[in-house]
Amino acid sequence: MTDRGEVKVRIGPQHPALKEPESFLISVRGEKITASTVKLGYNHRGIEKAMEERTYIQDLYLVERICGICSHSHSSCFVQAVEEIAQLAVPKRALYIRTLIGELERIHSHLLWLGVAGHEIGFDTLLMYTWRDREVVMDTLASLTGNRVNYGINTIGGVRRDLTPEKIEATLKAADILEERTKYYIDVAKEDSTLIGRLSNVGRLTHDQAVKFGTVGPTARASNVNEDVRRDDPYFAYPEVTFDVIVDKHEDVYGRTLVRVGELMQSYQIIRQILKNLPEGPITVKAPRRIPAGEAVSRYEAPRGEDMHFVKSDGTDKPERVKVRAPTLANVQAVSQMLQDGYLADLPIVVAAIDPCFSCTDRLIALRGTESGTMDWDTVRRRGIEWHRKKGLDFSLVNRRFEERVERSSKARLG
Amino acid sequence: MSQEQEIQSALVGRFPELSDKVSVRRDRRILAEVPLARLHEVIDFAVKDLGFNMVSAITGLDERERFAVLYHLNRKSSMMLTLRTILPKDNPVIDTVSAIFPSADIYERELVDLLGIRVQGLPEGRRYPLPDDAPCDIYPLRKPVQTQVPQEQKGETS
16 A cells, blocks of 8 residues: 555456456545556467468468457458459358358347347346346257358358358348347446446546547447448448438447447347348359459457457468457457556446457267257257246246247247 | 548548559458658648548558558548558557547557557556467567467377
8 A cells, every 4th residue: 555545456357257367457546446457468379470470261261260259250350351352253142251250249249249248237137137148049049040140151251151041031030039128238338227227437538538548349449439341441331221320429338338328229130131031042153262462451349359460471372370369359448448547446337338358168978977968059948948947947938928929029020 | 532532632632642643442342551750740731631431440450571550530420531550560550549539559469468569558457368478579470470270189189
């Protein structure tokens, strides 16, 4: 303790509030934060160097593993740069499928964030609700791409899997279900006085500060920065779909929540347009193994904001240099500003509100004992539901009522 | 005249020596090759007169006989201006832009840690992205540096 009554608190790199390693050095006077510094780099895996030593196709899978949540963002951003250098005319159908997966990924990421935000403020019911609903979009992604995360849908010159009419039907149904649930979350966000009270005026970042620190994505848009790469630097199928860029003037964590739930509603609209106007035709063009010399800057609106890749090729089958700037790196630098003059207890939600990335995936489990072997995901889920039903937790009535509501509103929308 | 051409002619009008150095790569992408001595003047002009108020990233390149540093400037998310400057290999020193862009700090630390470029005027701070105990004289993104696969992993793949 210094003579001015200031105490330094070291938080991280491993701690219960965040699932990713980063460390903070916080100076507090009483409960108020007077200064803070962020230390990053615990997750540096040398991917940029590794990419220089692998072929473009290998890099595609490596780049996807930068982040488990916005994996499609990174592979799309990279593949877009490579295709620009090689001057490939990617078929329209492939661009539409990439856009579809990108929006599904945004839904999964924003629902996940909403749950984490609920958890950080002690609203764990919201975590349970949103993560249950997130399963709908995860299942959709798994049926379209084969994977819940790290979809592996992109390849240089197109996509690897086509859509079938049955899959389109199932995706539209999933969008209906999720839209109905999201309406409920919007009601919660707009009406729940505890939530509003807990998030308002927390982690403030004014418009000018948001611009000065170069924040991107929902973090910037919640500070009234009207920027979205999908509209401003359109790529894939975005020039051909209409959607609103959600901007909010609250300039705090509450605003960041409103922006994300608002963006969910836009994503459902984009998905419906994509599936309605899906062009016929091939899903890939043949790409050369050696990419001609050149360089390109590629941008992509990831769920967390602008993702930027710079690729330089030298005419061989391996890139000369790949530079990746993920959105969290742009946003994390504003965190010190957001924490300034706030309370120490607000730190978890303020940090979580920029939605820093972490990854998780589980597909199969092995049982020990008499029933040893592997189970697929549906079996695991059925067993879980059965187990809870035996304990007296039966949601079938609630579920049936909800299904009826989804049916009513999709009928109403179709007129 | 398109927006891209307007920016191109504004840059050339203010800095005549850039006349054959500014090129429009495609819609919303402009590349300018700027000599190191004029770099800060060009950045100042781009920020104050052309409205490029954000740096999306700074990329360092090892081009064998020299280094290149690329400043990817961004205007209202709809225009990218990349300023490319060349540094000599034997004495790679560049001035910081963190006074203009507070967020540039972390990108400049990458130049320091990964390429061994010295950035003058960079505020004191922890290393990024390498850990504190990483060797100070190996710069991973320099071209001669090869990554080493651990012995046990080699056995598995062969």
